[in-house]
Amino acid sequence: MEHTNLKYIRGKKLPHMFCQGCGCGEILNALLFAIDELKLDTKKMVAIGGVGCSSRIPAYLDMYAIHGIHGRNLAYATGVKLAKPELKVVVLTGDGDCGAIGGNHLIHAARRNLDVTVIMDNNGSYAMTGGQLAPTTASGAYTTTTPRGNNERPFDLCKLVETAGGTYVARWTTAQPVALIGAIKQGLSHKGFAFIEVVSQCPTIFGRYVLGTSDPVKNIEYLKDNSITKEQADKMQSEQLVGKIVIGKFVDKQLPTLEDTYLEMEQKIVRA
Amino acid sequence: MLGNYAIVEGAIAAGCRFFAGYPITPANEISERMAQRLPEVGGRFIQMEDELGSIYAVCGASLAGKKAMTATASAGYNYMQEGIEYAVAAEIPIVIVDVMRQRGENFPTQSDVMQARYGAAGDHEMIVLTPSSVPELFELTFEAFNFAERFRNPVIVLSEATISLMREAIRIPGSEELRVVNRKKPIVPPAEFMPFRGEDDLVPRMSEFGDDYKVLYTHNPHDEWGRIAWTPKLYEDLYNRITQKIASKADEIALYDTLFTEDAEILMIAYGSEARGCIEAVKMARAEGIKAGLLKLKNIWPVPKKAMMVAARQSKKILVPEMNTGRYVHVVKEIVGSSGEVISLPKNQGRIHSPDELLQEIRRVV
Numbered sequence: 001m002e003h004t005n006l007k008y009i010r011g012k013k014l015p016h017m018f019c020q021g022c023g024c025g026e027i028l029n030a031l032l033f034a035i036d037e038l039k040l041d042t043k044k045m046v047a048i049g050g051v052g053c054s055s056r057i058p059a060y061l062d063m064y065a066i067h068g069i070h071g072r073n074l075a076y077a078t079g080v081k082l083a084k085p086e087l088k089v090v091v092l093t094g095d096g097d098c099g100a101i102g103g104n105h106l107i108h109a110a111r112r113n114l115d116v117t118v119i120m121d122n123n124g125s126y127a128m129t130g131g132q133l134a135p136t137t138a139s140g141a142y143t144t145t146t147p148r149g150n151n152e153r154p155f156d157l158c159k160l161v162e163t164a165g166g167t168y169v170a171r172w173t174t175a176q177p178v179a180l181i182g183a184i185k186q187g188l189s190h191k192g193f194a195f196i197e198v199v200s201q202c203p204t205i206f207g208r209y210v211l212g213t214s215d216p217v218k219n220i221e222y223l224k225d226n227s228i229t230k231e232q233a234d235k236m237q238s239e240q241l242v243g244k245i246v247i248g249k250f251v252d253k254q255l256p257t258l259e260d261t262y263l264e265m266e267q268k269i270v271r272a
Numbered sequence: 273m274l275g276n277y278a279i280v281e282g283a284i285a286a287g288c289r290f291f292a293g294y295p296i297t298p299a300n301e302i303s304e305r306m307a308q309r310l311p312e313v314g315g316r317f318i319q320m321e322d323e324l325g326s327i328y329a330v331c332g333a334s335l336a337g338k339k340a341m342t343a344t345a346s347a348g349y350n351y352m353q354e355g356i357e358y359a360v361a362a363e364i365p366i367v368i369v370d371v372m373r374q375r376g377e378n379f380p381t382q383s384d385v386m387q388a389r390y391g392a393a394g395d396h397e398m399i400v401l402t403p404s405s406v407p408e409l410f411e412l413t414f415e416a417f418n419f420a421e422r423f424r425n426p427v428i429v430l431s432e433a434t435i436s437l438m439r440e441a442i443r444i445p446g447s448e449e450l451r452v453v454n455r456k457k458p459i460v461p462p463a464e465f466m467p468f469r470g471e472d473d474l475v476p477r478m479s480e481f482g483d484d485y486k487v488l489y490t491h492n493p494h495d496e497w498g499r500i501a502w503t504p505k506l507y508e509d510l511y512n513r514i515t516q517k518i519a520s521k522a523d524e525i526a527l528y529d530t531l532f533t534e535d536a537e538i539l540m541i542a543y544g545s546e547a548r549g550c551i552e553a554v555k556m557a558r559a560e561g562i563k564a565g566l567l568k569l570k571n572i573w574p575v576p577k578k579a580m581m582v583a584a585r586q587s588k589k590i591l592v593p594e595m596n597t598g599r600y601v602h603v604v605k606e607i608v609g610s611s612g613e614v615i616s617l618p619k620n621q622g623r624i625h626s627p628d629e630l631l632q633e634i635r636r637v638v
Contacts, residue, residue, distance in 0.1 A: 010488065011499070046481050048332075059488055059500055064481045066335065067490035067500070069358050072328040075320065079332025079340065082316045083290055084482050087336070108321040262316060269311050 005032035008042065010062045017056060021216025023174045023200025027121055028057050030177060030198075031090070034184035045088045046080055048073045050102060052094040053128050053202075054121035071102025074109040077116050078258075085115070085259040088188065095122040095136040099157050103135075106157075110164035110193050112258040117187040117194045120157065123202035124210070131205035138243065141210050158197050162251050167192035169251040173199040175224035176247065183249065192257050199223060199245050275406045275436040276301035276343075279369055279429065280309055281444055282413030283341050287452055288367070289315035290340040292329035294322055294348060297378045298433045299371040302343040323348040327355030327368070334364050335489060337480030339417055343369035345433075346384050347376065350391070356426050357392040360514065361491035363468070363476065365420035365455055369413070369429040371436045379622045380433040382544055383596040388428050389573045394491075395511040397518035399525060400428045400573040402543040406440035412527070412570060418453035419525065423518055424475050430572070432595075434545040434624065458485060468510070469496040474517035519574055526576035529568040530583060532558060536565025538634055539587035539612070541580065541604050543569040545624045546593045553630035564634050572600060577607050584608040589637040593617040593625045 006012050009032075018024040035042065042063040049055030051070035058065040066076050073091045080089055091098075098106045098120055109116070125143055126132040132145040135155040142149055162169050168190040172180040180198060187194035201207060201219035208214040211222055223245065230248035233241060256264075273281075279302050283291075291310055293303040307317045315338075320326045326342040333340040344352060349370040359366050372384045388400045399419050401412040409431060416427040456477040458465045467487040468476050476496075479485035492500045493507040518525070531554055533539065538557070540550045547568040557564035567583040569576060584590055590612050592601040598618035605614045617633055619625050625633075 010486075043484055043486065044482060046336075059490065062486060064335075064486050065488045066332070066362075067488065067492065069328070069354055069491065072324060072355070075325040075328030076332035076335075078318065078320070078325070079290065079292060079329035079334075080336045080481060081332075082318060082329070083333040083336035083338045083340075087482055104321050105325055108325070266311055 005029060005036060008032045008035060008062050009060055016060055018053060019204045021201065021203040021219065022053065023121060023123060023198070023202065024053050024057060026174045026177060027054065027092070027119060027198055027200065028060060030180045030184055031057070031119065033181045034188055037181070038185055038188055040088065040188065044086065045090065047090050047092060048076050049092045050097040052097045052126070053123070054092055054094040055097055057092040071097050071100070072105065073098065074102065074105040074114070074116070074118070078109060078114055081114055081116060081259055082262065089116040090188065091116055091118045093118060093120050095120060095124070095157065096126050096134045099135045099155055106161065107164045110161045110166040110195065113165060113167055113192045113255050115192055115257040115259050117184070117190070118196065119184065119187070120195065120197045122157070122197050122199045124206045125202060127202045127205045131209055138210070143209065158195065158250055161195040165193070166195045166251060167253050167255050168194035170249040171197040171199065171245070172247050173223040173227055173245055174201060175220050175227060186252070190252070192255060273406055273439065273442045274301055275409050275431065275438050276371070277305050278406045278409040278442055279343065279413045279431065279436070280305040282410035283367065283417065284309060284313055285444070285447070285450055286414045286417035287339045287454070288341050288417060289313070290330065290333035290338040291315070291317045291342065292320050292326040293342050294320055294326050294344065296345045296348045298373055298437050299343045299345045299369065302369060323351035324354060327352040330366050331355060331359055331364050334366050335481055337482070339365070339421070341367040341369070343371070345371045345373045349384065349387070353391040353393070357394050357396070358491050359426045360392060360396040361394060362489040363424040363514065364426070365424050366426050367413070367416045367420050367429065368426060369431055371431045371433060373433050374622065378433060380545070381596060381620070381622065382432060382546065382594055383599070384430065385572060385596065385600050388430050395515055397425070397515045398428060398573050399423065399425060399518060399571065400430050401527065401571045402430050402569060403435055404544050404547045404568065405435065406438060407442045408570065409435060410442055410444065414450065415527065421453045421455045422475070424455065424478060425518060430544065432545050462486065466496040467498045468494060470513045470517060474513050474520070522574035522576065523578045525571060525574060526579050527570035528576055528579045529570065530566065531568070532565040533567055533583040535563055536583070536587055537563040538565070538589045538591065538637060539584050540564070540566045540591045540593065540630070541569065542566065542593050543572050543600065546595055549625045549627045549630050550593065552627035553634060556627060556631050557634045562634060562638055575603055575607060580604065580607045581611070584611040587612040590614045591617055591633060591637065593619065593630060595624055596620055
C-alpha cells in the first residue's frame with residue numbers, strides 16, 4: 001500500500017537526499033500531513049526555498065516550487081504574493097538561510113505581515129556546507145569555524161519575528177511531531193505572516209560534533225529532554241534557560257496583511 | 273519628458289505590471305513614477321528592503337505571470353547580479369534598468385558596459401540595450417520587455433545619468449502602433465509538458481503559478497522536465513541551449529542606426545550618450561569633404577557583429593569614443609580589427625565628447 005502522503009511528492013519519487021535520521025524528512029512529512037488534513041489544493045500553492053538542507057524540501061513537493069538563491073526565499077515570496085495574492089505560499093528555510101543571509105528579508109516580510117507561512121528548520125549549524133557556525137549555534141559549541149568554541153550568543157529568531165511584526169509565531173521540535181503538524185496547520189490557515197521554528201536534529205553534523213553522537217534517536221532524545229514549555233520558561237531565571245528549547249505558540253493575532261493593504265489602496269483608486 | 277519617466281512609460285506600454293525597487297540616485301524617478309502609475313493600470317509597486325529583495329521579488333512576480341521590472345544604478349546593480357544569475361538559469365523573463373553612475377556619486381559614466389554582460393556568475397548570454405536619448409529610453413525599455421518575453425532571459429536597459437536625467441520631447445505611440453510580445457504558453461496537458469525543453473527557437477514554453485503545471489524552478493542543473501539532475505552531459509546541453517537561444521539570434525536582436533556608413537573611410541562606433549556628439553561630428557566632417565560615418569549601437573550585447581562588419585568593410589580607421597577608460601573598444605577590435613585600425617577615444621570625466629572634440633579626432637586620423 002502506498003503511503004498516504006506519497007501523492008504530494010513530485011513524481012512520487014523517493015528516497016530524498018537527506019541524511020539518515022535528518023530532521024528535514026520529518027518536517028517534510030509534517031507539512032504533508034498538514035496539507036492533507038486541511039485538504040489544501042496544491043495547484044494553488046507555491047513552495048519556496050533558498051539554499052541549505054531544509055531549502056531542498058520544496059524540490060520534493062508536487063506543486064509549483066522555487067528552489068532559489070541563498071536567503072532570498074521571502075523576496076521571491078513577496079513578488080509572488082503581490083502578483084497573485086490568491087496563492088498559498090509556504091517558505092521552507094533554515095536558520096542560516098533566513099536568520100543570517102536572508103535576515104533582512106525576514107525582518108521586512110514580517111513587518112509587512114506578508115501572508116505566507118515560513119517553516120524554519122533550526123539545526124544549529126550550516127549542515128550542507130559541512131558544519132560551520134550558524135547564528136543559532138549555542139555559545140561554546142565547537143563547529144568547523146569555531147574550533148575553540150563559539151564565542152557568540154545564539155539568535156532567538158522567534159523573538160526577532162515577533163518584534164518585527166509577525167502575526168503567528170511558534171516553536172516546536174521534531175520530538176513533538178503531533179504538535180508540529182498542528183502548528184503547521186495553524187500557520188497555513190493563518191492570514192498573515194506565520195513563522196514556525198522547528199528545532200531539529202542533524203545527526204551528521206550537530207549530533208556528531210556538538211552532542212558527540214550521530215545516532216538519530218539520541219539526537220531526538222536530546223531535543224525532547226531539553227524542551228520546556230513557554231509556561232515553564234516564564235517561571236525560570238535566564239541562566240536556567242541556557243541550552244533549553246522553549247516550545248509553544250508565542251503570537252497568534254490578526255492584523256491586515258500586505259495584500260489587504262494593497263487591495264484597500266486600489267479600491268480607492270477605482271473610486272477616484 | 274524626463275528620461276526616467278520615459279522608461280516607466282515604455283515599460284507600461286510593453287505590459288509591465290509589477291515593479292520592485294530600492295532608492296538610489298539617479299534612478300529614483302523611475303520608482304517614484306512607477307509608484308504613481310502602476311496602480312492606475314492595474315499593476316503593483318513595492319519598495320523593497322534592498323536591491324536583492326527587488327530582483328527576487330521581480331523574479332517571483334514574473335513566475336506568477338506578470339511582466340516585471342526593477343531599476344537601479346551601478347552600485348545597486350552589483351547586488352542584482354546574484355538574481356540575474358538565477359533568472360538566467362531558471363529562464364525567467366525580467367527587465368533591469370541600470371542607470372550608470374560613477375562610484376558612489378551621481379556622476380555620468382558608461383563604465384558598466386562589461387559588468388552588464390559578464391557581471392553574473394555562471395554561463396550566460398545577456399541582452400543589453402543602450403539608449404542615447406529620451407525617446408530611445410521609451411523605445412528600448414519597450415523592446416527590452418519584448419526580448420525578455422521572447423527569449424525568457426533577463427534584459428538590461430543600460431541607461432546613464434546623462435540620459436535618464438535629461439528632458440526631451442517624446443511622442444508616445446498608441447497601442448495600435450506597438451507590437452507587444454508575450455511569452456509562449458504551454459499547449460499540452462500538464463502530464464506531457466516539458467517546461468525546459470527548447471522549441472525550434474531553443475526557448476521553452478512557460479506556464480505560470482496558479483495553473484496546473486506545477487513546475488519546479490531551480491538554478492541547479494535540471495533536465496527538460498525540470499528535475500534536478502547532476503549529469504555532466506545534461507549540464508552541458510542545458511547551458512548550450514540557454515546561451516545559444518540568444519547567441520544564435522545576435523543579428524536578429526541587433527538594434528542600430530547608421531549615418532553615412534556606405535562609403536565611410538573613417539567610421540565611428542558609439543553607443544548611449546556618446547553617440548550624440550558623433551552625429552554632429554560626422555555631419556561636420558562630411559561638410560569638410562571627409563568621408564566619415566557613424567554606427568550607433570542601440571544594443572551592445574549580444575555583439576551586433578554583422579552590423580559592425582558591414583559598416584566597417586571599407587573603413588581605414590574606426591574610432592570608438594566612450595565615457596569610461598575604454599572598455600567596449602576591445603570588443604570592436606575583436607570584430608573589425610582586421611578591417612581597419614581601431615582607435616580608442618576614452619573620456620572619463622563625466623562628460624561626453626563634444627562634436628568639436630570628435631571632429632578634431634577625425635581630422636587627426638585622416
